[in-house]
Amino acid sequence: MGSSSLEIQQQDDPKTQGHDIDEEKNFDIALGHEMSVQKPDFAVGEGITSFEEVGEMRQGLHQRHIQMIALAGTIGTGLFLGSGSALVNGGPLGAFLSYTIVGMGVSGVCLAVGELGALVPLSGGMVRYAEIFFDPALSFADGWNQIYGTVVGLPAEMVAASVLVSFWIEVNNAIWISVFGSLVMITSLLFVRVYGELEFGFAILKIALIIIVNITALVITCGGGPSGDPIGFRYWKSPGVFAVEYMGYTNNLGKFMGFWATMVSACFAYSSIQGFANPAAETRSPRRSIPMAAKRIFIRIISFYAISIFMTTLVVPSTDPHLLQESGTASQSPFVIASQLAGIKVLPSVINTLLICSAWSAGNSFMLSSSRTLYGMARRGFAPKHFMRLNRFSIPYVAVAFIGVFIALGYMTLDNTASTVFTWMQSLVAVSALVDWIVVLITYLRFYYGCKAQGISRQELPWASPLQPYLSWTALSFFLVVIITNGFEVFLNGHWSTETFISSYFGIAFVVVLYFGYKVIKRSKIVSLQDMPIREFIEIANANPEDPPKPKKGWRKLNILWE
Structure with a gap:
């Protein structure tokens, strides 16, 4: 691309509380030539050392918030509840391998997002x-x-x-769905700083929960429980490292199919894990905070997901009748079952309380990520402009309200088909996550080769992720195989299910129709490698350096979580 002078026009602080943001007043980046994409919105006001998207979404998230949100923000029912079905279908080794392998692929996704987010921190x-x-x-x-x-x-x-509440008291679940849904809505409509502090606290609780669970599992395994019986690898030997059978298949093929079926549970557990970059415009020092969050994803996956699943498989047999209840509810948590089997009376209630906080926290993460996505889409004309409306706290309240309406889908689980509905939801979310990860990797690879085509060294980027492009190609190939085969059981003789087929493949058709429909109607074109505005973003980053991090002092030198 030819050299271009960046003419960043200044404008007054727009007060966008409760009304639409005028796209005509966006800051214009004059690139000096025609581009095949719309010009991105940036403002570089006085005293601001990072990109700030026009719309005055307040930068209320500090580094510790974004680090902890990335570290434990999306740890929820996928790990604490969904792992039950993974253990049943795949056995202890199958569940451990599926969560670990998918986690490795997701690490590649998060590193790619971190590199792009550091260069272009937009909502x-x-x-x-x-x-x-x-x-x-x-x-x-x-x-x-x-x-x-x-x-x-x-x-x-x-x-x-x-x-989870029904662990203590049996009342109509509609009451608790309404209560928790209201809490998520209230939290999402306040200052983003309130969300950040709340999620900071939840993240600490979830880390504490994982530590408690893993230490407890280790003690029980070694014979430190009330029974004094050392378990060791007893449940890996009997009923075995893989599930005994899957859908009637009892040979090695059945064991492999059971293991492969756990991939959906693992994908559900990791869904939205890459969302730490979505509130980039509300994050202070994003070029430092976002890469740091991305780099810690691998440690998080090993420390939280892989080790927790492994320790649970040691203390809960895959054939335990409580793992999958048919009483109209979702899977019971294997973490609670482990404590019950060991005869520890108080611990199950403690764990269950923290599990509820985790589910609430995961709901908050879903809401923040999706409302900022909807806001960003509205800014680009991909969604109605009403979703750009901000309340007095600079929160896109129309987007939050729109997402919140769908909490009512939870009432579908109130009849005797609730466990089936929950399974469908899990599959739909997993496929949606797979599609998003594939899009991330495809986009990143285009960006990577765009840099090569324009002669841009990776050392010029604000942050360059490691092992590229090999990591992205490997993850992309793996996720393509998973998304194509995730509903394989419906093609087995005598196992056709229309509902399972739809939940397994609707997401693929949905995206394909939207993609080609947009191209036909809007006649959009794929951006050529030479026309990508990579150099312009690098120059903007270089022209607006962030403040250096403050040196650690005192006890902060021991802090490895968010500093």
Whole structure:
């Protein structure tokens, strides 16, 4: 691309509380030539050392908030409840391998998002990156895919929270779905700083829960429980490292199919894990905070997901009758079952309380990520402009309200088919997550080769993720195989299920129709490698350096979580 002078026009602080933001007043970046994508919105006001998207979404999230949100923000029912079905279908080794392998692929996704987010910190995350570095049609399709995944995933979290409450008291779950749904809505409509502090606290609680569970499992395994019986690897030997059978198949093929079926549970557990970059415009020092969050994803996956699943498989047999209840509720938590089997009376209630907080927290993460995605889409014309309306706290309240309406889907689980409905929700969210991860990796690879085509060294970027492009190609290949085969059981002789087929493949058709529909109607084109505005973003980053991090003092030198 030719050299260009960046003419960043200053404008007065727009007061966008409760009314639409005028797209005509956006800051214009004059690139000196025609571009095949819409010009991105940036402002560089006095005293601001990071990108700030026009719209005055307040930068209320500090580094510790974004670090802890990335560290434990989306840990919820996928790990604490969904792991039950994974253990049943795949056995102890199958569950451990599926969560670990999917986690490795997701690490590649998060590193790619971190690199893009450090260069282009805009609200909406991948919706914005896909438009700039690939095709507006892909941005449109994936944006609505993310929204669709959220409107299914959010009620699933609320249902899970209500099921957990029934551990103590049996009342109509509609009451608790309404209570937790209201809490999520209230939290999401306040200052983003309130959300940040709340999630900061929840993240600490979830980390404490995981530590408690793992230490307890280790003690029980070694014979430190009330029974004094050392378990060791007893449940790996009997009933075995893989499930005894899957859908009637008892040979090695059945064991492999059971293991592969756990991939959906693992994908559900990791859904929205890459959403830490979505509130980039509300994050202080995003070029430092976002990469730091991305780099810690791998440690988080090993420390939280892999180790927790492994320790649970040691103390809960895959054939335990309580793992999958047919009483109209979702799977019971294997973490609670482990404590009950060991005869520890108080611990199950403690764990259950923290599990409820985790479900609430995961619901908050879904809401923040999706509302900012919807806001970002509205800014680009991919959604109605009403979703750009901000309240007095600079929160896109119309977007929050729209997402919140779908919490009512949780009421579908109130009859005797609740466990089936929850399974469908889990599958729908998992496929939506897979689609989003694939879009992330495709967009990132286009960006990577765009840099090479323009002669841009990776050392010029604000942050360059490691092992690229090999990590992205490997993850992309793996996720493509998973998304194509995730509903394989419906093709087995005598196991056809229309509902399972739809929940397994609707997400793919949904995105394909949106992508090609947009291209036909809007006649969008894939951005060529030479036309990507990579150099312009680098120059903006270089012209607006962030303040250096403050040196650690005292006890902060021991803090490895968010500093």
